[in-house]
Amino acid sequence: METADLKKTANPREQILGLLVSVALFAMFLRVVYFPKKEAAEQLRSQIHNLILEREALQKFTDALLTTLSRQSATKQPSKGSSDAQILKGEARAIVEEISPFLEKMTTPQFLQGVLVRSMSHIPPKNENGFLKTSFFMEAHGSFRNVTSYLERIAALPVLVSIDNVSLKTTDAKTAQVDVEISGSFFQMEAKVEKK
Numbered sequence: 001m002e003t004a005d006l007k008k009t010a011n012p013r014e015q016i017l018g019l020l021v022s023v024a025l026f027a028m029f030l031r032v033v034y035f036p037k038k039e040a041a042e043q044l045r046s047q048i049h050n051l052i053l054e055r056e057a058l059q060k061f062t063d064a065l066l067t068t069l070s071r072q073s074a075t076k077q078p079s080k081g082s083s084d085a086q087i088l089k090g091e092a093r094a095i096v097e098e099i100s101p102f103l104e105k106m107t108t109p110q111f112l113q114g115v116l117v118r119s120m121s122h123i124p125p126k127n128e129n130g131f132l133k134t135s136f137f138m139e140a141h142g143s144f145r146n147v148t149s150y151l152e153r154i155a156a157l158p159v160l161v162s163i164d165n166v167s168l169k170t171t172d173a174k175t176a177q178v179d180v181e182i183s184g185s186f187f188q189m190e191a192k193v194e195k196k
Helices: 012-075 080-089 099-106 144-156 190-195
Strands: 116-122 126-128 131-143 161-172 177-189
Touching: 012 144, 012 161, 099 116, 099 131, 099 177, 131 144, 144 161, 144 177
Parallel strands: none
Antiparallel strands: 116 131, 126 131, 131 177, 161 177
């Protein structure tokens, strides 16, 4: 049995073979370990950057909303709840008593004022304790200020309506553009429906 002489220098062929093995191991390391980790790190950095932008935009939106609410409380505008109570007592009349004219009013250019409605739908009314409840859904786009003003105009309408959910998503933090999903409920008194 031959013993390997470790002090003996490798011949050129063995040196080239060793170099090729080293290069192959280095290439495999880059391909299997380095590049996937680098891509994951870049994606993570991008997600962090997007989250920071969204957080800054939401802070601006919150500040703007608080400013708007403080202005409203300072001017002491009549609350939507009082007009609802007047309609329910029969002291006031709703400007629209059916869902179709209500949705039509919500989508007129004078009412939208800078808000773009992308889609709108409603489901047939359901009977709920003396009322007919019609759920409606809409997707819209606009600046944060225009969208909040639009929601305020809906809330101020003398109709029996409630906004059940509002979901905002920032599309451009610099220009404060948002996509909004609104779901709400429109109510009709059954007595009025039966008279027709």
